[in-house]
Each structure stands twice: as C-alpha cells, then as structure tokens.
Amino acid sequence: MITEQLKQAKEIPVEIVEVVKQSVINTFESIAGEAPTLVFDDTENGPLNGVIGNIAVFNPEYTFSLMLVIPKDTAIKISEAFLGMELSIESEDMGDLIAELSNILAGEVAANMETVGFRGQSSLPTATRGSDLRLFMPNKPPSAKLRFEGNVGDFLLNMALSESRQ
Amino acid sequence: MSTIRALVVDDSKIMRSQVKRALDQVTIAEFEYEEAMDGEDALEKFNDDIDMLFVDWNMPKMTGVEFARAVRDQGYEHIPIIMVTAEKSMGKVDKALTEGGADEYITKPFTAEKMSSTIAKFFDERGNLITGEPEEEKKSFFSSILK
Numbered sequence: 027m028i029t030e031q032l033k034q035a036k037e038i039p040v041e042i043v044e045v046v047k048q049s050v051i052n053t054f055e056s057i058a059g060e061a062p063t064l065v066f067d068d069t070e071n072g073p074l075n076g077v078i079g080n081i082a083v084f085n086p087e088y089t090f091s092l093m094l095v096i097p098k099d100t101a102i103k104i105s106e107a108f109l110g111m112e113l114s115i116e117s118e119d120m121g122d123l124i125a126e127l128s129n130i131l132a133g134e135v136a137a138n139m140e141t142v143g144f145r146g147q148s149s150l151p152t153a154t155r156g157s158d159l160r161l162f163m164p165n166k167p168p169s170a171k172l173r174f175e176g177n178v179g180d181f182l183l184n185m186a187l188s189e190s191r192q
Numbered sequence: 193m194s195t196i197r198a199l200v201v202d203d204s205k206i207m208r209s210q211v212k213r214a215l216d217q218v219t220i221a222e223f224e225y226e227e228a229m230d231g232e233d234a235l236e237k238f239n240d241d242i243d244m245l246f247v248d249w250n251m252p253k254m255t256g257v258e259f260a261r262a263v264r265d266q267g268y269e270h271i272p273i274i275m276v277t278a279e280k281s282m283g284k285v286d287k288a289l290t291e292g293g294a295d296e297y298i299t300k301p302f303t304a305e306k307m308s309s310t311i312a313k314f315f316d317e318r319g320n321l322i323t324g325e326p327e328e329e330k331k332s333f334f335s336s337i338l339k
Contacts, residue, residue, distance in 0.1 A: 056301050108301070109206070119206055126204045129250065130300050133278030140281055148250055148279070150203075 028143040032088050038170045038187050041142045042090070047172055049134040050183050054176055057127070058107040062176030074159040077101050077120060079128030082149040083136045084190050090146070092135065093161060093184040094128050100179030107178055121153040128153070131183075193319050197241045199226045201234040201256060202248035202276070207300070211246050211276055214307040220315050231259030238263065242271070243321055244314070249277035249288065257292035264293035272314045272321075274298060 031039050047064055055061040079094035096104065098115045105113035105123055113120045132148040139146060161184055163169060169186040198215060202208045208227050215223045226242065228234035231254025234247070245263070247256040254262075260273050275294045277284075288294045296310050316322055 109210070122204050122206045126206055126300075129204075130278045133280050133300070136279070137281040137284075140283075145283075150250060150252060 029087065032144075032187065035168050035187060038090075038168050038185060042139065042144065043170050043172075043185070045138045045142055046090075046092075046135055046170075046183065046185055049131060049138050050172065050174060053127070053131045053134050054174070054178070057104070057130075058176060058178045060177040062174040062178075062181075065173050065175050065180075067171065067173035067182075073157075075157040076115070076159070077124040077153055077155045078159055078161070079124040079131075079151060079153050081125075081128040081132040081151040083132055083139060083146045084149065085144070085146040086190055088144070088146075089188050089190045090135070090139075091186045091188065092128065092132060093182075093186075094124065094131060095161070095182035095184060096124055096127075097179065097181065100181050103178040115155070121155050124155075125151040125153040193220070193222055194315075194321060195222045195224060196243045196321055197224050197226065198244045198246060199228060199234060199238060199242045200246045201228045201231065201251070201259065202246075203229050203251040204248070205229075207248065207276075210302075211307075214302065214304040215246075215311075217304040218308045218311065220308075220312060220319050221321070230254055231256060231262070234259050235262060244311070245271060245273045246276050247273060247294070249275060249279045249284070257288055257294075260288070260292035260294050272296070272311075274310065276300065276302065 051061045074095055074097060076097040081092050083090045101115060101120060101124060102112050113123060128151040136146055136148055163186055167186045167188050172183045174181055200208045200211045212225055226237050228237045230251040247260055249256040256275060273294045274296045275288045276298045278300045280299045285297050288297055298306060298310055314322055
C-alpha cells in the first residue's frame, strides 16, 4: 500500500513521481498541443522572473504540495496556447491563468494518484508573480524536482510531501 | 434561434471567459451571460431568467456541487446543470452527477467542440432548450430563499 510507504518515506515514492510526471505531460499536451519532455536537471534553482502556481493534493493523512514554476517567456507562450492571445506578465489575468493551469494539473494528478492507491482531493490554487522568486522549504521535506521542455518553453514542477495538519 | 441565459460559475475569471468563448461558437442557440465567482455568489445571482448553469467544482465559500445540490433541493429538477471542472476521477464525476444532481460533466481544458456536443443534447431539433420546467418551481425557490 502506498500509504505504508509514505509513513517511512525519506523520498517521494517512485510510482508517485512517475504519476505526477505523466500528469504534467498530459496537462501540457492538452493545452499546448504537444507533449513536453522531461529533461535532466541537477542545478540549484536560481531566482525566477515569472509566476509560480501553488496547489496541493491531499487527504487527511498526507499532502503533496505542487509548485509549478513558470518563467516569464513560458508564461506568455502558455497564455497564447490556452487563450489564443498573449497576456503580458504584468497582467492581472496572468496570475489567474497560472493558478487555473495548476488547478487543471492537480485534477489530473489526483485522478492518476488513485491508480497507485492514493485517494486525495485538490486544494484551491494560488499564484505568486515576481522577478526574484525563490522556492524555500525550510524543513527539507521529501521532495522532487522535474524540469520540462516543450513548445511553450521550459518550466519546473516541484513537489513536496508532508503530513496533513489536522 | 433561441436565446439562452446562462449563469457561468467559476472563481477564475479566465475560465469564465473560456466558457463564454466556447458557448459563443455554439450555432444551435445564442447565449447571454450572467457570471458568478463562487457558489454563494451564484445563489444570489440565480434568477427567473436563467436557463442553464455552467458550474466549476473547486471554489471558495461554496463548491459547485453544493450549489448544484442547493438548486435541485429547491425544486429545480429540470434546469440543465453542466459541471465544468478540473476534477476528473470517476468518483468525482459520480459525486457531481448523483449528489450534485448535475446533468453533464466537462473536464478542463475543454474544446469548443466538446462544449457544443455536450449541450446539443439539451436542445430539440428547432433549437429550443428542453427543460420541461414548470414556472411553479422557480416561484417556490425564490420565495424560500427570500424568507
């Protein structure tokens, strides 16, 4: 059972990472018309000029936090693919767009996680926009970083596992 | 061609625009819109002129399923409710259709073609909306929420 694995997990189980990877690919393919490719990345995250979409898939025991890290140029190309028109990075709608993209991704992740035994639901999404954004996880939870490249540009998906707060 | 008054309920302004854009491409009827940003807002804006509901699931204050259930519980058995949501597990679909009383379920992202084929089932061959909803249902609903 995946729940048993999560109890002692020092890393996010491989089957969960695989499900999330496939969910990202499916989501971006459905929006941009082309599947992005997972690329190897062992670099430290530098400051981001762009938007980060935040959402969680959770149940009463565990929470998977998903952070969709979208550089400025990628965000603009996503707006073109999703809406048929380019939004400027300063536009109020840009945050709404990346939050909604995170929401769509979480729906796909939640459905696909059920296939490996994790039944959860999505939180409400939020988005953070700026020119010097850094991801910071002080408690160093089990986490995974997936970098993708595709026809809308490159982007990151960071995922962290924690116990749900009652 | 009939004119359909649609209430589009989603906390994302972008998604409300996407739903409206897809409905604008439907040829079977012409749509006019009312918008709401969550279930509570939708309950306030739901009125006698609304013919069809397009409802997101995951929203603050009151979810789309709770809003749909509230509409059905007040006696609106026939007004078409279309869930338009990112939730796509079979359990969620089942919950929306049974607990929420929704008629159809569209997952995001959707195409205009998907929207068009889904709502086509609610129209007769003359392009009239099929609801069979007696006026009494609307009257009883509004009198109850005004109390």
